[in-house]
Amino acid sequence: MNVTPASLTTSFIGNEAVAGNGDFFQAFVPIRHEYLADEFSNVTSGQANLAVEKAATAFPIYAKLTSTQRADFLLFIASEIEALGDELIEQAVLESGLPVARLTGERGRTTGQLRMFANLLREGSWVDARINPALPNRQPLPRPDLRRMLVPLGPVVVFGASNFPLAFSVAGGDTASALAAGCPVIFKAHPSHPGTSSLVGKAIVSAAVKAGMPDGVFSLLHASNETAQELVAHPAVKAVGFTGSRAGGMALLKVAQSRPEPIPVYAEMSAVNPVVIFPGAIQKNAVAVASGLAASVTLGVGQFCTNPGLVFLLDSPQTEVFLETVAERIRASAPATMLNAGICQNYQRGVQNSRVLPGVHVLAEAETDAETNRTEGKPIVLTTTAPLFLSSPALADEIFGPTTLIVVCHTETDMAECVESLEGQLTATIYATSDEISSSGFDWVALLQAKAGRVLFGGFPTGVEVSEAMTHGGPFPATSDSRTTSVGTGAILRFVRPFTYQSFPDELLPPALQNANPLGIWRNVDGVMMK
Incomplete structure (x- = not known):
């Protein structure tokens, strides 16, 4: 079997490279504020349906493959992405405006998480096997043989994120975790980086062919928003992964919940990631903490989902410093290119809407002006007081870009009321001494835990480690399901469900549940973990 040759402008319906029969569009080059010459074409509804049908046909075959076979597939994907070499980085630089070093690191994160899931599959215990052997002589009633494990849901639709062209895109965490779980993926490419998406899509299809995967295990579609919603509504689709705006995530959630068979949408949507700062934390190192905050706010032109967009500062003698x-x-920072014109315009609009509110003041902004003919975001920090913050709910809204609002609070009560007024967040941060937390009249850890999926004690939240213990999620609207994470090995649990075999002959059970435990995995047998 050979993969069909493909250009940058190609979608993939299973292993077949196709030109979309829908509208044409071009990739935007934000750093030059112009469009690339290559034209991309969106698929039609009929072509999108074909991709889902292929995924549905592939699912029962792919789901029954061994964990080792799926692990090998993920490893092939990582190798194929690396084989793209400089071409991938150069295309991503053009389409995102991000620097080479950032994208090189992001490629490493992408291949690293693919290999992380491959290791998870090879070890095998993630299936959470639970066995209750039959008790035929139990009184007053016998117990049947019960064996439970996690099984894949079915075809998954994944949407690419604008701010991470590689790590949260075609071969990113949603795709990697869904494929690891045993679910075929239909990927809707982000229009901000279509060429980058097509290159990575070609790499995944090539890996699928080399690994002997069923045709349809992966598709890459350039598609309109309307066609994307039709994908979510398709009865063969069983889950959705999304990283993007609150409006976009809620639109998909509405479609998914209005189906005859509602399905889960795992959407990461919006967060301001509050930072709470006590006097003791800045008494000896106010300069270091302030410098770290400024660096975190401007990192990646403020286009990380974990940039600290809100700071609650307890007033003290160190506040002025x-x-x-x-x-x-x-003031010493410089405007920098944002991901696309729409994001830049929304950033400028959000800053303007906040700075004109009564009681909001500009603490500082970059002394260098953004170029009017470029897609540049100008760093700015605003300040206000706790009473004014509490009376203006819009100040708690996310502004996606290099800005933060510092709320100066005169008492801990003021600060606690501000935190309690917030919606759900991806992260929250405490800067304090242990004594300040222990002697406080408020349980600050509990307050922040109720609002976020990850709480930091010191440091800043930009930077999400890909690891077993990471939670990248949080209460609504940070995510649509606070029980899940989109980063780390726990992400696989979004795309599986528990299933129990009752009174099955041993030879008909999957290896993970057979008496001999041929996989050698950890299993819960009558409440005892054993191999």
């Missing part, structure tokens, strides 16, 4: 340092660092 802290604010002066933040202002100094922000």
